[in-house]
Amino acid sequence: MKRDARDGLLISPIRNGTVIDHITGGEALNVLKIIGITGATTESISVATNVKSAKMGRKDIVKIENRELFTEEVDRIALIAPHATISIIRNYIVHEKKGVEIPSVLVGVVRCPNPGCISNTNEPISSKFAVLATGLHCLYCDWIITKDITNHII
Ligand SMILES: [Zn+2]
Numbered sequence: 001m002k003r004d005a006r007d008g009l010l011i012s013p014i015r016n017g018t019v020i021d022h023i024t025g026g027e028a029l030n031v032l033k034i035i036g037i038t039g040a041t042t043e044s045i046s047v048a049t050n051v052k053s054a055k056m057g058r059k060d061i062v063k064i065e066n067r068e069l070f071t072e073e074v075d076r077i078a079l080i081a082p083h084a085t086i087s088i089i090r091n092y093i094v095h096e097k098k099g100v101e102i103p104s105v106l107v108g109v110v111r112c113p114n115p116g117c118i119s120n121t122n123e124p125i126s127s128k129f130a131v132l133a134t135g136l137h138c139l140y141c142d143w144i145i146t147k148d149i150t151n152h153i154i
Contacts (some may be wrong), residue, residue, distance in 0.1 A: 018068055018089065024082075027081050028047065038110070048061040085097060129145070
């Protein structure tokens with residue numbers, strides 16, 4: 001992938017941590033939210049929004065110092081930013097770079113909107129959704145989430 005030279009102007013490099021690039025334009029704050037980063041965090045975060053991108057038109061970029069992402073966090077990001085790339089930086093060097101991939105089944109990632117769903121009771125059951133082209137299908141109660149998926153992410 002061709003590096004956008006403007007990245008360096010907008011956000012300074014980090015020594016150790018994670019760079020999430022090619023986030024769908026306007027979704028950077030949702031990405032932070034779903035990986036649990038709030039105003040109370042002690043991590044150093046840089047965010048660039050609506051950066052021009054030849055491939056995507058506009059994109060967002062997030063850099064998080066001293067933090068690497070868990071697989072479940074990457075799965076959540078894939079839901080709202082399917083073109084995102086995730087680079088693990090160690091000592092200023094890109095140690096690993098990968099795209100995100102939406103898994104075929106999401107376990108414990110999304111809350112079922114159906115209050116009567118068994119996954120919303122006190123039973124020790126994690127939510128389970130199949131990922132379809134039309135939306136997310138609850139495997140317990142057959143509810144299908146077709147929009148505002150971000151709002152249902154746990
Ligand atoms: Zn359900």
